[in-house]
Amino acid sequence: MVDYTTPVTTAFEMQRATIEQSQKALEQTVSFQQTVNEAFIDSLDTQESAQRRGVELSKTAFHSYLDAVESTMPGMAGTVEEVRASVDEQYDFLLENHAEVFENVESEMLEGAEAYDEMSDDYVTAVDDQLSMLVEAHEELEGQSVEIAEQFGAQLEEVQEQVEEIQSQVEEVQAQAADAVEA
Numbered sequence: 001m002v003d004y005t006t007p008v009t010t011a012f013e014m015q016r017a018t019i020e021q022s023q024k025a026l027e028q029t030v031s032f033q034q035t036v037n038e039a040f041i042d043s044l045d046t047q048e049s050a051q052r053r054g055v056e057l058s059k060t061a062f063h064s065y066l067d068a069v070e071s072t073m074p075g076m077a078g079t080v081e082e083v084r085a086s087v088d089e090q091y092d093f094l095l096e097n098h099a100e101v102f103e104n105v106e107s108e109m110l111e112g113a114e115a116y117d118e119m120s121d122d123y124v125t126a127v128d129d130q131l132s133m134l135v136e137a138h139e140e141l142e143g144q145s146v147e148i149a150e151q152f153g154a155q156l157e158e159v160q161e162q163v164e165e166i167q168s169q170v171e172e173v174q175a176q177a178a179d180a181v182e183a
Contacts, residue, residue: 003153005146005149005150005153008142008145008146008149009142009146012138012139012141012142012145015138016135016138016139019131019134019135019138023127023128023131026124026127027124030120030121030123030124033116033120034113034116034117034120037109037112037113037116037117038113040109041106041109041110041113044102044105044106044109045106047102048098048099048102051098052095052098052099055091055094055095055098056091056095058091059087059088059091062087062091063084063087066080066083066084066087
């Protein structure tokens with residue numbers, strides 16, 4: 001007896017494997033994006049610190065320039081001190097705003113990442129639920145398809161047996177006819 005169901009079950013198994021691989025790929029993609037978001041948020045402190053050091057270095061360089069001006073032009077001490085005070089005030093304002101901006105950016109990024117995580121978790125859960133229903137329906141369809149293939153195979157074998165029986169009868173009638181012609 002020929003097994004007509006093997007190609008059917010193999011096709012269904014391959015389809016389910018593809019569905020499962022797609023599901024895993026989606027979950028890995030979402031997880032990767034969440035990791036990227038976390039890494040970006042974690043890097044904000046480093047970025048803020050580096051930029052702050054750059055601003056402070058610029059302030060120090062400007063102070064060094066003012067020191068050089070003051071030492072080369074002794075009569076300018078009062079003016080240089082006024083400029084220095086004004087520069088310090090501006091740099092302090094800049095550093096204060098800089099810290100505030102990074103605090104706001106980090107807060108907004110955290111809120112956005114949390115919203116993304118929640119939304120993507122809900123999405124993955126919904127996709128998992130839908131895929132579970134799809135796989136269940138797929139398995140039912142496979143069962144029906146295997147049953148039909150088995151019925152087809154049985155009917156084909158019956159037809160084949162009938163054809164062989166008719167061929168045998170035809171051969172027998174031909175042999176009898178040949179014997180009758182010879183006689």
